[in-house]
């Protein structure tokens with residue numbers, strides 16, 4: 001009889017109804033999705049699951065008062081056969097180079113990027129229906145650690161880490177918003193969606209990767225590996241996520257920020273979370289160079305997406321999109337790109353779902369860059385001929401003001417393998433797009449404005465059709481970028497028409513004046529009705 005590979009109990013861990021002799025396990029019976037409180041401490045990995053009672057009177061009781069959710073999770077721990085390791089990114093199939101995830105390594109022997117490779121044969125022992133049902137059964141719960149949108153996919157992320165080492169803010173499970181009015185009014189689209197990854201613990205998608213990286217650091221420190229602190233270079237969001245997760249775990253964090261190039265809201269995040277903040281008189285690329293040098297000399301663990309652990313968490317946003325569409329595949333996914341880890345993370349998430357049979361295809365990917373920081377766009381336009389970094393110019397999309405992206409090879413791979421496209425957005429285009437989106441009830445960041453501009457252009461050229469199901473990935477919370485919105489709505493940006501500005505009306509504090517402006521306003525609305 002094949003060993004039950006994953007989960008101990010039926011508690012959010014659906015198991016095949018019977019042990020099968022075939023290589024692929026059958027989908028779990030829905031019977032097993034009724035969460036039952038475990039009543040025994042016997043090893044669930046070797047204990048066949050007992051059918052859940054079907055009576056509608058079946059009640060659950062709270063765990064005992066002296067137990068917390070980590071303790072409870074420990075009781076449900078089970079043996080499994082899943083594993084992952086570092087391998088050179090896009091390695092030659094005959095390469096045998098690999099590293100344990102418990103090693104501190106960011107680059108391959110040849111100096112190339114690394115990738116986290118999962119034991120796909122072990123994962124393939126379970127079919128697509130199995131994984132879909134398992135992931136679906138964990139959504140919206142508070143069970144440690146599966147209540148997180150990242151850790152609900154734990155077997156595909158860091159299968160071997162113990163629940164005790166995980167540092168999570170129950171990130172992920174972000175809203176997939178149907179942009180009904182924006183799609184209809186500005187694009188003639190009826191199936192447009194915005195994945196709000198920025199509505200998250202620290203206000204950006206970086207939380208998805210950082211929970212994984214900081215959890216692994218937590219484990220490394222318990223294993224007495226030489227990690228005194230964790231460091232990153234940042235345009236604002238990575239540093240916010242790093243400092244928050246480190247603070248939650250009591251681990252020192254060190255952040256290198258380009259002086260005067262990030263928003264105040266982003267600067268105050270690591271300060272508030274107790275990080276050691278260095279404001280350095282250079283740009284992001286300069287900070288990135290410095291953190292790489294420093295982390296090779298000091299016991300500071302590198303938290304930028306050069307570290308492939310981060311992408312394991314970020315890829316869950318792609319899986320989540322499929323899940324939110326009930327495992328139907330959208331036609332397009334548009335992602336703003338800077339250091340270019342995220343576009344690859346999306347590709348990897350979609351690709352794993354296809355390889356493991358959860359879906360039968362992957363969406364086409366679009367990576368969108370600001371024209372002032374567009375090395376990937378130029379590379380794409382040159383027909384992928386030799387890549388040249390650029391000196392990134394100032395952009396309102398300050399978090400993607402990056403000229404020498406560390407994940408360029410990963411991004412090119414993702415785009416080539418998804419029939420992808422790269423677009424760019426001028427400052428005026430991205431700010432107008434942001435204002436238009438906000439005018440339909442969103443409150444997006446300028447980077448999402450970059451992605452929406454790409455969508456405008458691809459709709460205009462007819463590449464994206466009116467009924468194509470399209471997802472725009474919103475990467476940060478608009479509240480981090482209020483100054484750019486204030487500048488826009490004040491109409492005070494040099495050489496920008498600010499066509500959609502909506503400045504407040506100054507009015508005298510008397511009834512007549514207030515009535516006058518209101519009547520004019522209501523008349524203008526009535527004529528458009």
Ligand SMILES: Cc1ncc(COP(=O)(O)O)c(C=O)c1O
Nearest residue numbers: 337338339340341342399475476
């Ligand atoms: C808000 C925001 N959007 C988009 C990006 C781009 O992500 P990536 O660097 O993975 O391309 C970043 C960071 O670079 C970001 O902070």
Ligand SMILES: N[C@@H](CCOP(=O)(O)O)C(=O)O
Nearest residue numbers: 234235236237238304305339
């Ligand atoms: N936008 C990022 C830039 C660094 O990206 P990373 O994914 O490599 O950490 C930031 O917020 O710092």
